[in-house]
Each structure stands twice: as C-alpha cells, then as structure tokens.
Amino acid sequence: MAFSPDRQPALLRRSESQRQMAKPPTIHAVAARAGVSTATVSKVVNRINVGMSETTRQRVEEAIRDLGYRPSRVGRSLRTLRRSTIGMAIVDASPSFLADPFTTNLVAGLTNHLSARGFGLLLHGIKPHELRDSVLVRESEVDALCVTLSGSRRDRLSYIKLLTELGQPFVTFQDQPVASAKDACFVRQDDRAGAVGLARYILEKRRAKRAVMFISELSWPAIEQRVSGFRDVFDDKRVSLDLVRCDETSSASIVAAAEAYLARTAPPDVFIGQNDQVALTVMQVLKRHNIRVPGDVGVCGFNAFPFSGFADPPLTTARSPAYELGQLGAAVILDRLEAGHFRKREHVLAVDLVAGASV
Amino acid sequence: MAFSPDRQPALLRRSESQRQMAKPPTIHAVAARAGVSTATVSKVVNRINVGMSETTRQRVEEAIRDLGYRPSRVGRSLRTLRRSTIGMAIVDASPSFLADPFTTNLVAGLTNHLSARGFGLLLHGIKPHELRDSVLVRESEVDALCVTLSGSRRDRLSYIKLLTELGQPFVTFQDQPVASAKDACFVRQDDRAGAVGLARYILEKRRAKRAVMFISELSWPAIEQRVSGFRDVFDDKRVSLDLVRCDETSSASIVAAAEAYLARTAPPDVFIGQNDQVALTVMQVLKRHNIRVPGDVGVCGFNAFPFSGFADPPLTTARSPAYELGQLGAAVILDRLEAGHFRKREHVLAVDLVAGASV
DNA sequence: TTGAAAGCGCTAACAT
DNA sequence: ATGTTAGCGCTTTCAA
Numbered sequence: 229m230a231f232s233p234d235r236q237p238a239l240l241r242r243s244e245s246q247r248q249m250a251k252p253p254t255i256h257a258v259a260a261r262a263g264v265s266t267a268t269v270s271k272v273v274n275r276i277n278v279g280m281s282e283t284t285r286q287r288v289e290e291a292i293r294d295l296g297y298r299p300s301r302v303g304r305s306l307r308t309l310r311r312s313t314i315g316m317a318i319v320d321a322s323p324s325f326l327a328d329p330f331t332t333n334l335v336a337g338l339t340n341h342l343s344a345r346g347f348g349l350l351l352h353g354i355k356p357h358e359l360r361d362s363v364l365v366r367e368s369e370v371d372a373l374c375v376t377l378s379g380s381r382r383d384r385l386s387y388i389k390l391l392t393e394l395g396q397p398f399v400t401f402q403d404q405p406v407a408s409a410k411d412a413c414f415v416r417q418d419d420r421a422g423a424v425g426l427a428r429y430i431l432e433k434r435r436a437k438r439a440v441m442f443i444s445e446l447s448w449p450a451i452e453q454r455v456s457g458f459r460d461v462f463d464d465k466r467v468s469l470d471l472v473r474c475d476e477t478s479s480a481s482i483v484a485a486a487e488a489y490l491a492r493t494a495p496p497d498v499f500i501g502q503n504d505q506v507a508l509t510v511m512q513v514l515k516r517h518n519i520r521v522p523g524d525v526g527v528c529g530f531n532a533f534p535f536s537g538f539a540d541p542p543l544t545t546a547r548s549p550a551y552e553l554g555q556l557g558a559a560v561i562l563d564r565l566e567a568g569h570f571r572k573r574e575h576v577l578a579v580d581l582v583a584g585a586s587v
Numbered sequence: 588m589a590f591s592p593d594r595q596p597a598l599l600r601r602s603e604s605q606r607q608m609a610k611p612p613t614i615h616a617v618a619a620r621a622g623v624s625t626a627t628v629s630k631v632v633n634r635i636n637v638g639m640s641e642t643t644r645q646r647v648e649e650a651i652r653d654l655g656y657r658p659s660r661v662g663r664s665l666r667t668l669r670r671s672t673i674g675m676a677i678v679d680a681s682p683s684f685l686a687d688p689f690t691t692n693l694v695a696g697l698t699n700h701l702s703a704r705g706f707g708l709l710l711h712g713i714k715p716h717e718l719r720d721s722v723l724v725r726e727s728e729v730d731a732l733c734v735t736l737s738g739s740r741r742d743r744l745s746y747i748k749l750l751t752e753l754g755q756p757f758v759t760f761q762d763q764p765v766a767s768a769k770d771a772c773f774v775r776q777d778d779r780a781g782a783v784g785l786a787r788y789i790l791e792k793r794r795a796k797r798a799v800m801f802i803s804e805l806s807w808p809a810i811e812q813r814v815s816g817f818r819d820v821f822d823d824k825r826v827s828l829d830l831v832r833c834d835e836t837s838s839a840s841i842v843a844a845a846e847a848y849l850a851r852t853a854p855p856d857v858f859i860g861q862n863d864q865v866a867l868t869v870m871q872v873l874k875r876h877n878i879r880v881p882g883d884v885g886v887c888g889f890n891a892f893p894f895s896g897f898a899d900p901p902l903t904t905a906r907s908p909a910y911e912l913g914q915l916g917a918a919v920i921l922d923r924l925e926a927g928h929f930r931k932r933e934h935v936l937a938v939d940l941v942a943g944a945s946v
Numbered sequence: 947t948t949g950a951a952a953g954c955g956c957t958a959a960c961a962t
Numbered sequence: 963a964t965g966t967t968a969g970c971g972c973t974t975t976c977a978a
Contacts, residue, residue, distance in 0.1 A: 251668075252727060252754060254955055265965045270957055279963055296752060301728035302664045303955025306970045309610075311661060313709070324910065326695035327688070327893070336685035339712050346722060350672070350707045353698050363705055368611060369660035393655060395611060479893055505894055512897040534686075534838055535864060538871040540899060551683065613971055624949045629973055638947055662971025665954045 253295040255303075262291035273299050313348045314338075314561060315370035317362065319377050319387065321446055322477045325353040329533040330503070330550045331376065334401060337554020338374065345562060347371075359387055365394065372561045373398040378448050388412070397564050399557045402450040405574045413570040415557045419450045419530075422546040422579030423457025426500075426528055429544070431465055433587045434526055436497035439469045442485060442510060443502040444476040451502050454530060458500065467497075476502060479509050486513040495525050498587070504529035504536040504545055511539065511586065526587035542584035549577045612654040614662075621650035632658050672707045673697075673920060674729035676721065678736050678746065680805055681836045684712040688892040689862070689909045690735065693760060696913020697733065704921060706730075718746055724753065731920045732757040737807050747771070756923050758916045761809040764933045772929040774916045778809045778889075781905040781938030782816025785859075785887055788903070790824055792946050793885055795856035798828045801844060801869060802861040803835040810861050813889060817859065826856075835861060838868050845872040854884050857946070863888035863895040863904055870898065870945070885946035901943035908936045 255273075259266045264284060271280060272288040291297070305311045316338060318325045326332060339349045350370055354362045356379050364373065373396055377384045388406050391398050397411045405414040430436060439462060443451050455471065462469050474485035482505075490513070499514070501507025507529030511521055521527050521541060529536055532547035556575055564570050614632075618625045623643060630639060631647040650656070664670045675697060677684045685691060698708045709729055713721045715738050723732065732755055736743045747765050750757050756770045764773040789795060798821060802810050814830065821828045833844035841864075849872070858873070860866025866888030873880055880886050880900060888895055891906035915934055923929045 250754065255957095256955080266956075267958080267966080268964060271964090274957080276958095281963060284963080296754065298725060298727040298753070300955050301726050302661055302670060303970095304957075305661045306665050306954090306972090307956045307958085309970065323699055324692065324695050326685075326691050326698075329686070332685050332691050333683065335710070336683050336712065339685075339710050340682050343711050343713070343722075348709045348711065348722065348728070351694070351698050351710050352702050352707065353695065354702070363702075363707065366657060367660050368657040369707070394657070395609065395655065479897060508894060509897050512899065515899060535867060538838060538868050540871065540874060614973095615971080625972075626949060626951095626974075627947090630948095633973080640947060643947080659971050662954095663973075665956090665970090666972045666974085668954065 252300075253297045255297070255299070257295055258288065258291045258297045261295060262288045264288060311369065311371050312346055313350050313370045314342055314372050314374060314558070315350045315352065315364045316374045317352050317354050317359070317364050317376075319354050319356055319359055319375060319379070321356055321378070323353070324477060327477065328503075329505075330531055330548055333550035334376070334554040334557075337551040337556075338558050339554075341555045341558035342562075347558075347562070356383065360390060365390065368396075370396075371565055372396060374401065374557055374561065375399070376401045377403055378446050380447050381449075381452075384449065397561065397570070399561050401553060401557060402448070404449060411570070413560050413564065413572065414574045415553055415560060416450070416575070417548055417550075417553060417577045417579050419453035419548075419579060420457040422530065422548075422581075423454040424461055425579070425581045426530070426544070426546055427458045427461035429581055429583065430498055430526055430528065430587050431461070431467070434497065434522070436467050436526070438496035439467055439498040439500060440472055440489065440496045441469060441500040441502065442472050442474055442476070442482065442506045445473050454502060470496070474506075476506050479505075482506055482509040483513055486510045490517060495519055498526040498528070501527070501529045503531045504533050504543060507543055507545070507586075508536065508539050511543070521586050528584075528587055532582045537582075537584065539584075539586070541586045543582075544584040544587040545582045547580045547582050549579070552577055611659075612656045614656070614658070616654055617647065617650045617656045620654060621647045623647060670728065670730050671705055672709050672729045673701055673731050673733060673917070674709045674711065674723045675733045676711050676713050676718070676723050676735075678713050678715055678718055678734060678738070680715055680737070682712070683836060686836065687862075688864075689890055689907055692909035693735070693913040693916075696910040696915075697917050698913075700914045700917035701921075706917075706921065715742065719749060724749065727755075729755075730924055731755060733760065733916055733920065734758070735760045736762055737805050739806050740808075740811075743808065756920065756929070758920050760912060760916060761807070763808060770923075770929070772919050772923065772931065773933045774912055774919060775809070775934070776907055776909075776912060776936045776938050778812035778938060779816040781889065781907075781940075782813040783820055784938070784940045785889070785903070785905055786817045786820035788940055788942065789857055789885055789887065789946050790820070790826070793856065793881070795826050795885070797855035798826055798857040798859060799831055799848065799855045800828060800859040800861065801831050801833060801835070801841065801865045804832050813861060829855070833865075835865050838864075841865055841868040842872055845869045849876060854878055857885040857887070860886070860888045862890045863892050863902060866902055866904070866945075867895065867898050870902075880945050887946055891941045896941075896943065898943075898945070900945045902941075903943040903946040904941045906939045906941050908938070912936060 255266045255269050258269045342349050352364050388409050392409045399413045402416045472485050475481035499510050511527050529543050529545040532545045536543040614625045614628050617628045701708050711723050747768050751768045758772045761775045834840035858869050870886050888902050888904040891904045895902040
C-alpha cells in the first residue's frame with residue numbers, strides 16, 4: 229500500500245526535510261535482515277537466551293552490528309511503563325544553581341550511582357516560582373523525582389504538597405520530613421549537630437561574647453538548621469549571634485556585607501560563614517582591614533570543600549557528605565522503585581568537624 | 588473480553604504489587620471523563636484550539652484537573668519521534684567529574700538554556716573506557732549528544748569516531764574540530780590565546796627565565812592548548828617551561844608534586860597552574876616555604892573561578908566563559924535539530940585576562 | 947466541531 | 963526454538 233506524500237503527518241514530513249536525519253533502524257529492520265521475528269531480536273537484545281540456538285543469536289547480533297541498531301528506550305519504556313530515568317529538580321533562584329560545590333557533589337553522587345545501574349538523571353534547574361509550570365511537574369517522564377528546595381518553610385511545604393499530588397515517589401535533599409508527604413523520603417545531613425559541634429569547638433578555643441553569621445538572602449532549610457545549632461550553644465553560654473544576609477553566590481555581595489558590618493560595629497569575636505566560600509571571602513576582607521585570624525577574631529565555615537584547607541590559615545569548618553548524600557538518595561529511590569515503598573522516611577548523615585587554624 | 592490474571596505480563600503484575608503505584612491516568616481516562624475523544628483531549632493539551640468550542644475545551648480541562656492528568660512524554664515521543672532531551676556525556680576518570688567549576692558552569696549553562704525551551708538534559712558521567720558500553724551510546728534515547736572528552740588525542744579521535752557512527756548529531760566542548768565528524772559541531776574557548784595573553788602579561792611584569800606549569804595526569808585538549816600557548820611565547824623569549832604532572836582533582840597530589848619540585852630544584856620565576864585550584868594550592872605551598880608571591884616568584888592560574896580573586900594575593904588568571912559555552916552549545920544543538928544541519932562547524936569564545944596581583 | 951483509526955518501537959504471554 | 967500478536971500513550975490525518 230503506497231502512501232501519497234500528503235498522507236504523511238506534518239512531523240514526519242518536516243523531519244524528512246532534514247536530510248542528515250536518516251531514520252535509524254528499528255527492531256523490524258534487524259529482524260528482516262536476520263530473517264527472524266522481532267521477538268527473537270528483542271530476546272537477543274535483552275539477553276534472554278534461554279533456549280535459543282547459538283546460530284540464531286549470532287545471526288541477529290550480526291544484523292545488529294551491520295545496521296548499527298540501537299534499541300529505542302522510548303519504545304521499550306512505553307511497553308514496560310518504566311523509563312529508567314530519575315528527574316532532579318534544583319529549585320533555586322540563581323542561574324548558576326550548579327555552582328555551589330555542595331550541589332555539584334550531590335549531583336555527582338546521584339549520577340554515578342544511577343549510571344552504574346542503567347538509570348539516567350534528567351537535570352532541571354528551576355526558578356522557585358516556576359516549579360508548578362516546569363516540564364518535570366507538568367508532564368510525566370521519569371520514574372521518580374529528586375529535589376533540593378529553597379525558600380521559606382511555607383514555600384517549601386507548598387512545593388512538597390505539589391510534588392505529593394503528582395503521585396510519584398520523590399526524595400528531597402536537605403529538608404525536614406513532612407508527614408503529609410506519604411510517598412516521599414527525606415535525605416539530609418545533620419546540619420544542626422554540625423553547627424553545634426563547631427560552636428562548642430569555638431568556645432573551647434576562645435572566649436567569645438559576640439558572634440556574627442553571614443547567611444544567604446534566600447532561605448535554605450539546611451542553613452536554618454545551622455543557625456539554630458549555633459544559636460542553641462551560644463544562647464546557653466550567653467554569646468550573642470548577629471545574622472547578616474547577603475547574596476552568597478556573589479563574592480562582591482559578601483564583601484559589601486562584611487565591609488558594611490565592620491563599618492557599623494567593632495569586630496566581633498567570631499565570624500561564621502554559612503559555607504566555606506562565604507567564610508573565605510570574609511577572611512579576605514578581614515585581612516585587608518589588618519584584623520588577624522585567628523589572633524583578633526575567629527572564622528569558621530561549613531562544608532569543608534576541598535580548597536578550604538589551603539586558605540591561610542586553613543579554615544575551621546565541618547565536612548558535609550554531599551557526594552554520599554547523592555549516592556544515598558539514588559540508592560533509596562531505586563529501592564523504592566523495587567520495593568514499592570520507602571523503607572524509611574528519613575536518612576540523616578553525620579557532619580564532622582574539620583579543625584583548621586582559623587578559630 | 589476479560590483477562591485472566593495469568594494473562595497479564597509479568598511486568599504489570601509486579602508493578603501491581605506496588606500498592607502505592609496506582610497507574611496514572613492516561614489520555615483515555617480524560618477523554619472518557621470529559622465525554623470526548625482522545626483526539627480532542629490531545630488538541631487541548633497541545634493548545635491546538637482552532638475550531639474547538641469553548642465548552643468542550645473547558646470540560647476537557649476540568650477532567651484533566653480532576654484526574655491530575657499529566658501527558659506522558661514517552662507516548663508522545665514514540666509518536667512524534669522526538670524526545671526533547673539532550674544527552675550530556677562527561678568522559679572523565681574521576682568519580683567527582685562534576686567537581687570542577689568549569690564543568691559545573693558548563694552544565695549549568697546547558698540546562699538553563701535547554702530547560703527554558705522545554706528540553707531536558709540527561710546527564711551521564713562516563714569513565715573513559717566505558718563510553719562504548721554506556722547507555723547513551725548503546726541505546727537511543729536522546730535527540731542529540733553533548734560531550735566533553737578527555738584522554739590523548741588518539742583516544743579522543745576514537746571517541747569522536749564512535750559518536751559519529753551513531754548517526755546522531757553531537758556537540759563536543761573544548762575539543763579541536765575533526766573533519767571526519769560530519770554531523771558534529773565543536774564548541775570551545777580560545778585556550779591558546781588565553782595562555783598567550785597570560786604569558787605576555789607575565790613577561791611584561793617580570794623578568795623570567797624559568798617557568799613551571801602544573802598539569803593533570805589525564806590529558807585534556809584544553810590543557811594541551813594552554814601549554815602550547817605558553818610554550819610559544821616562552822620559546823620565543825628563551826624562557827624554559829617545565830611541565831609537572833599531578834592528579835589535579837586531589838589537593839594532596841598537587842601539594843606533593845609542588846613539594847617534590849621545590850625539593851629537587853631552586854624555585855623558578857613563575858608557577859603556572861592549569862587551573863585556579865592548582866595555582867592556589869601551589870601558592871599555599873610556596874607560602875609555607877616562605878617564598879613570597881609575587882615578590883620571589885609569580886603565580887598564575889586559569890579559569891578565574893569566583894574565589895580566585897580573594898586569594899592573597901588575588902590570583903592572576905584568565906576568565907573561561909564556561910557558562911556561556913554551555914549556553915552556546917545548547918543553542919547550537921537546538922538549531923541543528925531545527926535546521927537539519929549545523930550552520931557552523933566550530934564556535935570559539937574568547938578568554939580574557941584577569942590581572943590579579945600574583946605576578 | 948469532533949471522532950475514528952493507524953501506527954510510532956518495543957516486550958512478553960502464549961501458540962506453534 | 964521461534965513466531966504471532968496485542969497493546970503500552972500519544973498525535974494526526976481524514977472523514978463525518
């Protein structure tokens with residue numbers, strides 16, 4: 229039965245105009261060439277070799293090689309209702325959402341674990357107000373979702389509600405468990421305990437009455453936990469804690485905030501950065517003001533990213549197991565897909581003190 | 588016609604045992620609920636509203652909302668033969684392949700551009716010898732590929748040959764054009780010119796007879812270009828250039844290499860890092876040896892990652908437009924998909940000198 | 947203004 | 963040991 233050109237759908241006509249785009253061979257082409265049925269080809273591709281003659285297998289493999297056949301994951305997914313793909317949504321206002329070493333290592337841990345098991349990671353950076361309209365939410369294309377959220381507690385709850393309504397399992401990183409999210413798992417590190425450890429260490433090393441912490445304008449759950457950890461220890465010991473907000477993705481903004489703070493008050497006893505980048509930047513400002521670290525003031529960061537140890541002095545900080553969190557999240561979600569439910573609602577990894585020489 | 592349970596495929600049976608996994612509503616469910624055909628639902632979903640009654644549209648939208656229907660991208664892709672997904676393969680030996688700020692910014696630029704246009708980015712970190720067996724290569728699941736390659740020129744050529752044979756368009760980042768790759772585009776920055784600029788700047792600022800450059804064990808095309816740029820200028824002015832190899836992903840390895848170098852010879856006039864991390868780490872080692880920068884020796888890096896400016900002294904380096912490369916790569920590949928061919932074989936972005944105070 | 951129907955590439959139960 | 967067949971969810975042409 230010959231098709232008249234007009235009967236062809238517009239889409240196919242368009243792609244036909246793309247000369248380079250020779251249509252890739254399908255399982256039918258392989259079957260025809262090998263002189264077998266598509267079912268047989270499928271079995272060879274999927275290594276279901278029970279009771280298949282060696283010669284047939286070889287003929288099929290030859291045909292696959294000759295034609296350069298690559299099975300279409302789309303066809304398979306439609307049939308099996310599995311996509312072997314996990315979506316990762318990083319909800320962040322900054323276009324350089326991937327610039328933070330924490331996120332970066334998290335994603336690396338995720339992909340490495342997933343890749344090794346034949347799963348792909350579909351990455352999406354999403355602006356906070358765009359989550360509802362994002363492809364990941366609007367359309368169904370992954371087996372499960374991973375998210376790192378930002379914004380106020382209220383915002384985050386609304387995102388979690390939105391995700392829950394999708395009816396897809398998801399893992400959130402660095403967020404507190406939410407009971408109403410039934411098919412979700414909360415993977416995080418113990419930021420609070422990490423901050424408590426740092427705070428105690430600081431008070432061991434030096435007498436302190438005043439501390440200041442530089443944090444981001446955008447609220448992140450992990451940062452709130454860190455603040456709360458510091459505050460608990462400091463309150464107990466009657467140490468005051470100022471909070472200074474800045475755009476932590478911009479060194480200029482951190483510098484400006486530090487300069488402004490130093491202009492308006494005498495140096496405190498301790499400067500705390502919400503992460504290492506902030507702490508190191510503040511340390512440079514202190515140097516320019518001839519304020520010695522740790523002589524005059526102490527400085528500490530958070531995350532222990534690789535080069536924090538090579539600052540001068542080496543930064544006192546806490547090691548965030550970001551890569552491990554990513555791996556764990558991947559493992560947890562693959563297990564969920566197998567078992568049909570999350571075995572635990574929450575996983576918490578420890579944060580260890582890294583004693584530098586800046587406190 | 589009733590199905591006996593036994594007739595159900597194993598896969599469906601298995602997923603049935605996953606109680607939480609209620610099968611998501613399909614376009615048929617929506618059609619049934621709205622009392623229209625699937626064709627009509629499809630038109631509503633895709634906003635093809637020509638000649639559709641307002642009431643029908645509303646009924647359909649209501650049904651969509653009531654059921655929480657999300658169109659399946661798999662079904663659509665199978666029909667349209669488009670996946671709206673770009674694969675990104677980062678061929679790197681290190682499991683923390685995403686840790687490098689350059690790569691990180693590249694990927695951020697890619698996803699941001701793609702996300703905004705409804706495309707997803709499927710991320711895969713791949714070990715050099717595993718490319719041939721990776722899902723991205725073995726199976727067909729994306730419209731096009733992006734790659735950053737590593738290894739010797741010969742290795743890279745073999746990867747490019749492999750990718751060419753897939754019959755899929757691809758973009759490589761930071762690699763030299765290869766004529767035999769017909770349906771490929773080479774997007775890179777002018778590393779060579781960047782190095783030439785740095786070398787000239789160094790020789791303007793100080794008399795130098797000996798330079799040493801710390802580079803990675805694994806060969807990267809961009810690094811080769813940088814070496815070649817430095818060498819050209821230095822050869823011309825009779826400045827010697829030693830190359831020292833180390834594992835640039837490990838600060839311990841950089842430190843060890845620097846210590847070993849200093850133990851075996853007098854300090855040279857200039858230390859060059861293949862990137863900022865290497866340069867900053869070397870600078871710390873110099874400090875510990877009481878070798879002043881830039882008093883005794885000059886130091887320069889490459890990439891100008893955000894915190895290189897806050898080292899002490901601020902690092903002299905060259906700004907790599909990694910984020911822009913990612914955006915450009917995305918734009919180039921989407922255009923290829925539309926036009927049917929790459930309009931240019933190569934795109935080169937400039938690398939600008941960042942004069943710090945370390946030279 | 948709407949619907950019927952074909953078919954995208956693949957898998958797996960069942961028949962042969 | 964291999965083949966037949968139905969159908970996964972969707973889009974689009976053409977008919978009504």
